[in-house]
Amino acid sequence: MNTIFSINGPVVKVRDTKDFSMLEMVYVGTKRLIGEVIGINSEETTIQVYESTTGLKPGEPVEGSGMPMSATLGPGILSNIFDGIERPLKQLENISGAFIAEGSGVSSLDTVKKYKVTIKAKVGDMLEGGDIYAVCPETPVIEHRCMLHPKLRGEVVWTAENGEYTVNDKVVQIKTEKGETVDLTLCQKWPIKQSRPFKERLPISKPLITGQRVIDTILPIAKGGTAAVPGGFGTGKTMTQHQLAKWCDADIIVYIGCGERGNEMTQVLEEFSQLIDPRTGKALTDRTVLIANTSNMPVAAREASIYTGITLAEYYRDMGYHIAIMADSTSRWAEALREISGRLEEMPAEEGFPAYLPSRISDFYERAGYVETLNGREGSVTIIGAVSPQGSDFSEPVTQNTKRFVRCFWALDKSLAYARHYPAINWNDSYSEYLDDLANYYDENVSLDFLKYRQRISNILLEEHKLMEIVKLIGSDVLPEDQKLVIEIARVVRVGFLQQNAYHKDDTYVPLEKQFKMMGIILTLYDKCRQVVAKGIPVSTIAEKGLFEKVIKMKYDIPNDKPELFRLLSVEVEQTLKKLETEV
């Protein structure tokens, strides 16, 4: 039997053994704490333990499980909340009360609940890895499709009747080429650090629609894409992630609370269970899975939580769903890597982070994508990772390395947050590389003018940015009238368009069509005002008419389901300005 030799925080070492394999899951000590092998040499095997090691003694047993750290995949994942190693927190609460005790072995999925299963495979069928052999309604909105483990293939020799089964009941039996029979239940295991296979990557072509104007219009993200949201504390990272989780048009949301606040996770839990999903009319939790590893939970499990989350996402992707992952925050994950690396006494690279930080970050983001699955469906995983830069300094290693591997960068800005301009995404520092990929979609589904409008709005903001340099030095009074107008219109864009109120019933989610019409009004206002200003009428005179304020308030005044009101507003803008012209 192998026994513990030394203990240092979450790192445990075992001497003189050749029994373990790399990344194998092990049980440590008499309490059977869960751990993972992270280093092997001729003398020592190094294990990181996912739970608190207080009270552990040298000499206690260490037992291998024979397989890598894996997630259990099957019905019962959705609307659940797990810790970093896929233990359901509700069950942990039943076992140990409000405070989590160590060594609580619970199964990831509910083993008692019965699902109404329809068997799709017939005796004699040849099943390939990824083929669907049974389906069952997991929640009112998501059908769970049980797929053959990607590494198996074989002929169906027996199937159960359609009926009610638990996750561990045998429903299909296959015979592999080697002649072994394998029982298939509703669930399977998959190692969390290995990405699940698919047939091929498809080109990115559809946006992930979020209902947030600054994202959808100015800095869009695609289904299967990657985005990073960096921002110092108090800039609204978590708020942005919550908004996206609530409103984006993915089929399933995986929300990973990685090293964040306990109260925040509680808020997500409470809010999501009360919210009605606008697309399905059912509770939002029906299509959400939460992974919570709060900052005071063991650090090694924090590292695992990111992998657990993405593995769950890939599993649903393989069924043909579109998944969005919110990881809040990847910096905590990187810090967990650093902490463990420090305990292993590895040579540090930048700021104490291990040299393999960039490769780990890229491994993670590369698991996003729009794919054709093994069973021929289309599915996607979109990753939106929050980054918490130390000291709000974007030049630190995690932000810089993340920037290299994502194609969408939404930089949150402290000064915008101070002015309570939310979402505090700075339009000058952020970028999205997906515009070209998505151009076709906008042309076909919104309007051929969408991208033109977007470009004009961006130009106004850019021009304002330049003018503000001058204004900062000499004040706005000395600018010529046409430039004053640019500043005024840019204000309308900022306050009326980019700023969005998450607590307002209409403004919290705005459909693309309304976003387009809002841009239209702002540009009409700009064009007409330019004509008026060209006739020598000062901007301040136009401002007195209250038109700018009126356009700013259109986001509240025009409900999402009444786009026809935009025509009235447009007419009002034109008439008011025409009248002004004749008056002067």
Place this chain on the structure above:
Amino acid sequence: MSLQYVGLSEINGPLVVLDDVENVSYDEVVEIRLDDGSSRIGRVVEVSGKKAVLQVFEGTNGLSLKNTKTRFLGRPMEMPLSTEVLGRVFNGAGRPIDGLGEIFAEKTADINGKPLNPVSRSYPRNYIHTGISSIDALMTLIRGQKLPIFSGSGLSHNKLAVQIVRQAKIAEDSGQEFAVIFAAMGVKNDVADYFKRSFEESGVLQKVVMFLNLSNDPIIERILTPRCALTVAEYLAFEKNMHILVILTDMTSYAEAVREFSSSKGEIPGRKGFPGYLYSDLASIYERAGVIKGSEGSVTQIPILTMPNDDITHPVPDLTGYITEGQIVLDRNLDQTGVYPPIAVLPSLSRLMKDGIGEGYTRADHSDVANQLFACYAKVIEARALASVIGEDELSELDKAYMNFGKMFEKYFVTQRPDENRSIDETIELGWNLLSLLPKAALDRINEKLLNEKYNPRAAELFE
């Protein structure tokens, strides 16, 4: 009778090493007896084979390789608990130092605590009235929140903390008991004394538990201080259903103690020499605040930290800000112009505020007023920056109005006397009156109906 080990094999700063020990568990407490009869406590920070590394809380002064007897106690560091702790004074390691004898414990608990299961928490919603306008209106304190004060040396954070304790109506209508737990880490004697005196004057001393690790006390003991305090807090809140306000001062000294310990262990340093696990370590303290389902009590934390060189990006305030639910930032410029409390409104924030204010909690118009005040004050800062370049006279009319608003806001809203307790109505009305100094069109965060009702330029004329 457990085994005692005579002598040590190595001493290095606060760490000692023992060879040939058996049956030692990680994180276990040890008692080290010296030949002169005194004893110290420590804990196991690393075991490998038969070698154990111990951290001695009272420091290793006077220890030699021969003059000690070490006993392993077989349990992690524990704190005796009972409602008797109220009114008592402990040292940083949780031993009574007020001469009233040991605590007759109802139970003991591991001071490291255990992580609170997120599904067992209930989301904090009840606001705590502090009577301080800037806090109540703009960064409302919520029961179960952790809201630190970011200060600098020489600023009036202690005065502010005392005012909060004195005025906080934490258990107003529920009829429940409240208590204050005060943990001092590396603060000066006079500061501890100031708190004690203030508690006495306001007649709450019997409701206060004090943990004192002063600046001349052993540094390593500082690592235990907040943990002992929070263990008591959790016990009183979740088992005795009391509302607990925990004041931790000064977290910077605490973090420095962690750094010292880390460097003596030879760990790889991260930013500014702080260990890589500082975030996890601070989180294990700050996350011990909240409200749990099935218990009436709550733990609210107000940690105080001094930003070295007033630098908010220093690792301690930076990491703290990422864990806590907002922050109250004090500003040296305001302090120098005689504003008390010198709260810098813009960088301050309460993350839990949005769900604990409004109808049923404070007032229906609270969040509108708060947002508008924030937005307008941000404009004030822009106008001031511009004025410093082109002079105040050259500003546009609107910017001049902002300048005036900024001045009045600081003079009438932020400033208040240390004994002034403003009701939430007073505070919000004051906010409305100040906003009325600005032209109506500038108030773009408030809907028109409310604005027409409340906009009152005549009231604004009273400010001068």
